[in-house]
Amino acid sequence: MADLTTHFAGIRCPNPFWLASGxxxxxxxxxxxxxxxxxxxxxxxxxxxxxVNVSSRYSSVDLNGYRMMGLNNIELxxxxxxxxxxxxxxxxxxxxxxxxxxxxxxxESKRETWHDIVKRAEDAGADGLELNFGCPHGMSExxxxxxxxxxxxxxxxxxxxxxEAAHTPVLVKLTPNxxxxxxxxxxxxxxxxxxxxxxxxxxxxxxIDLDTLTPRPDVGGKSSHGGYCGPAVKPxxxxxxxxxxGDPGVQLPISAIGGISSWREAAEFILLGAGTLxxxxxxxxxxxxxxxxxxxxxxxxxxxxxxxxxDAFRGLSLxxxxxxxxxxxxxxxxxxxxxxxxxxxxxxxxxxxxxxHQCIHVTGRASPEIYAxxxxxxxxxxxxxxxxxxxxxxxxxxxxxxxxxxxCNLCWLVCPVENCxxxxxxxxxxxxxxxxxxxxx
Amino acid sequence: MTKHEIAFPELHxxxxxxxxxxxxxxxxxxxxxxxxxxxxxxxxxxxxxKKIATGNLLGSAETIVxxxxxxxxxxxxxxxxxxxxxxxxxxxxxxxxxxIGLLQRHAMDHFYALAGKLPYKTVPNAKRVACIGAGPASxxxxxxxxxxxxxxxxxxxxxxxxxxNTYGVAQYKFTPSDAAREVELVRATGVEFRHLEILSIExxxxxxxxxxxxxxxxxxxxxxxxxxxxxxxxxxxEFIAAYKNAQPLPxxxxxxxxxxxxxxxxxxxxxxxxxxxxxxxxxxxxxSHMSAFAFEYEHARSVGVNFVWNARPVRxxxxxxxxxxxxxxxxxxxIIAIGQSRLLETxxxxxxxxxxxxxxxVNPRTGETADPKYFAGGDCVNGGRExxxxxxxxxxxxxxxxxxMGTDRSVPKSNISNLPQSLSGGQSGPSPLRSPxxxxxx
Numbered sequence: 001m002a003d004l005t006t007h008f009a010g011i012r013c014p015n016p017f018w019l020a021s022g023x024x025x026x027x028x029x030x031x032x033x034x035x036x037x038x039x040x041x042x043x044x045x046x047x048x049x050x051x052v053n054v055s056s057r058y059s060s061v062d063l064n065g066y067r068m069m070g071l072n073n074i075e076l077x078x079x080x081x082x083x084x085x086x087x088x089x090x091x092x093x094x095x096x097x098x099x100x101x102x103x104x105x106x107x108e109s110k111r112e113t114w115h116d117i118v119k120r121a122e123d124a125g126a127d128g129l130e131l132n133f134g135c136p137h138g139m140s141e142x143x144x145x146x147x148x149x150x151x152x153x154x155x156x157x158x159x160x161x162x163x164e165a166a167h168t169p170v171l172v173k174l175t176p177n178x179x180x181x182x183x184x185x186x187x188x189x190x191x192x193x194x195x196x197x198x199x200x201x202x203x204x205x206x207x208i209d210l211d212t213l214t215p216r217p218d219v220g221g222k223s224s225h226g227g228y229c230g231p232a233v234k235p236x237x238x239x240x241x242x243x244x245x246g247d248p249g250v251q252l253p254i255s256a257i258g259g260i261s262s263w264r265e266a267a268e269f270i271l272l273g274a275g276t277l278x279x280x281x282x283x284x285x286x287x288x289x290x291x292x293x294x295x296x297x298x299x300x301x302x303x304x305x306x307x308x309x310x311d312a313f314r315g316l317s318l319x320x321x322x323x324x325x326x327x328x329x330x331x332x333x334x335x336x337x338x339x340x341x342x343x344x345x346x347x348x349x350x351x352x353x354x355x356x357h358q359c360i361h362v363t364g365r366a367s368p369e370i371y372a373x374x375x376x377x378x379x380x381x382x383x384x385x386x387x388x389x390x391x392x393x394x395x396x397x398x399x400x401x402x403x404x405x406x407x408c409n410l411c412w413l414v415c416p417v418e419n420c421x422x423x424x425x426x427x428x429x430x431x432x433x434x435x436x437x438x439x440x441x
Numbered sequence: 442m443t444k445h446e447i448a449f450p451e452l453h454x455x456x457x458x459x460x461x462x463x464x465x466x467x468x469x470x471x472x473x474x475x476x477x478x479x480x481x482x483x484x485x486x487x488x489x490x491k492k493i494a495t496g497n498l499l500g501s502a503e504t505i506v507x508x509x510x511x512x513x514x515x516x517x518x519x520x521x522x523x524x525x526x527x528x529x530x531x532x533x534x535x536x537x538x539x540x541i542g543l544l545q546r547h548a549m550d551h552f553y554a555l556a557g558k559l560p561y562k563t564v565p566n567a568k569r570v571a572c573i574g575a576g577p578a579s580x581x582x583x584x585x586x587x588x589x590x591x592x593x594x595x596x597x598x599x600x601x602x603x604x605x606n607t608y609g610v611a612q613y614k615f616t617p618s619d620a621a622r623e624v625e626l627v628r629a630t631g632v633e634f635r636h637l638e639i640l641s642i643e644x645x646x647x648x649x650x651x652x653x654x655x656x657x658x659x660x661x662x663x664x665x666x667x668x669x670x671x672x673x674x675x676x677x678x679e680f681i682a683a684y685k686n687a688q689p690l691p692x693x694x695x696x697x698x699x700x701x702x703x704x705x706x707x708x709x710x711x712x713x714x715x716x717x718x719x720x721x722x723x724x725x726x727x728x729s730h731m732s733a734f735a736f737e738y739e740h741a742r743s744v745g746v747n748f749v750w751n752a753r754p755v756r757x758x759x760x761x762x763x764x765x766x767x768x769x770x771x772x773x774x775x776i777i778a779i780g781q782s783r784l785l786e787t788x789x790x791x792x793x794x795x796x797x798x799x800x801x802x803v804n805p806r807t808g809e810t811a812d813p814k815y816f817a818g819g820d821c822v823n824g825g826r827e828x829x830x831x832x833x834x835x836x837x838x839x840x841x842x843x844x845x846m847g848t849d850r851s852v853p854k855s856n857i858s859n860l861p862q863s864l865s866g867g868q869s870g871p872s873p874l875r876s877p878x879x880x881x882x883x
Contacts, residue, residue: 065463065466341534343533344471344475346471347469384731385735386522390533
């Protein structure tokens, strides 16, 4: 089996799967149960002066029956006394010396205050510190969290303060609520950060109750914007991780966060350069046990690809991300529909016709007139037994005008049958040419 | 009347709201969907299902009743396995088809729970139409006529309107009180219902501009064998009508049902539910010849009904059925369900219409009979089929009446001539009058 042992910015742990700073890492009991389930590390729920939370705190976006496709929260940092959190960190480290325990920290922007909390966290035995510069709700109104993370100078300055006191690796957790995440990543680097965590949650209002007209979550008839996470944010997180990992001015280890629910997302983030993977929504949804398949699935995938350890494939997809201007304009694919597996739903037809380039065709179309005509002839007898064979009638199978097809993928994306539509390379014999090259010539 | 109904457990319990949304979201929303084509009334199935998925249940129900005013009864009694659900493209990848019938019921139950009305903005019209028979065909015809503003009176010889929906559908599928809701929906559009034992053709022709014949079929046919008049020998429709109206005829402990169609199954299952421990269906031919739907056959077997094949009764005694094969089946009650007779006596009073094999011959596109004053649809035309067939034929006849009267300015007189060959049945010049049992390609 592949070796998942992780060395991240000087922190060692049995595997790259960490509980992210949030409700699943709120107390020592949870973190220890998480380690028992297989998690390699945990970033403690952010420690700072205890706050008072509201109720309710979470809301979500469901998609066609899938619960919590996206999760939103207006919960603040830990509501437990600093001393309790630190005592439990010591206890966890004593019992699980080989697992990573990272203390997430957030205090007011005073040098001495930061020095003090850093010292206390390290004295408790934390393997590293994560500076929460990302929390987008509540704390930011008090000048903390994303209020720091959105101003590169503040982020740099506080990182410097922390580094003055810290002896363990310092991770800076970045907010996505900024026009270019690389500016803060570079600032953290200037401040001396040893690693970055990305992304924190995204500003969001998940929805409005159409009876009460109050947005969710409802706190006594009012709501507030929260932080969005879960499967829905993975594409945004992947992009931001790629931006940081691909930036020559950053070059720091990255602990990836954002919609990681299984080994598949984990592999994707590692391919874009991530060193560890943090998850919060997934264990909130299904419990700590999900890590078993994260480990098992990732190991098996690595075995199938011949990757002996995580470094063997880390960042392999980074060179394959480039600016649009460098893409080959002469690369040409078209859609092919396999009539043997087509079920005749015609979603590709209507998608191409209404939503793309009008190059998929069907022979007949429904209209009231046609229904009327069918009504007049169709009723001869109702069969008593359901049809045995379900071959799709030829007239329901759409065809692609291969000369008109622009290779946009839309039909392939909407087709409910796997491998029914394939996007096929059509080689016209032209040399590759990018927009940049074309503009130059 | 609900409190007097016999409470049978429902054959298909309704979906919960959450299950309905999950099932609705499973629908692929096919374009030009095969399910809508397979429905005789061409309900826009993906459209009404999408509306369930978004929580727009009233919009969903209006989509249904727009195409088929009997959307509630059809959702309960349609043989969906061989119609809409049988056409679902999910079959092609070995998935469960969408539960279209249950979803339709979900929307219609909501519609009736909110006392929904048909969304007609009727412009009154001086033309008057009579519908004979108050079953599904006439209800569908009347509602469609009201949409166009024509005045409609429905005549029926039975005290309650609804036809077989009220008197003949198995109770575990559809109750008379649900049937009454559909009648009330049609009545609310301004249709007048009249209970009349004997109809005068002369009066009808004098008082109405057009007449729709939707009289269905008559009594269960007799077998013509000794013992048929014994008190222990019942006919299926009367047996079903009696228990549906809370006056079940006693059947004793063992029952023999004669026949091989869906009514035989309805009667046998009902006898079982009413307490008979031994129920057998005797069919004169083999299993493969049975005209009952496969799922009905399975249902009967699942409740413990026995089947005796190739058994033709030759004599009934008080305690047995004797068959030509020498078999004697002991039973306390016999229920005969070998199909309904034609209502020839009534139909022959209208001398100007054409009958073939006891069925009214119509132009299938318009429902028009040989006499342009008369239109027809439902069992009296098709020989006895589903509620949804009657609904489709009744509606089509109404559109034929509207066109014939020149009262519709929105629809072109003929919109069929420019259709692709495949859809017009490949006929170059269809005969204007065609009874449905003829092969469609001549």
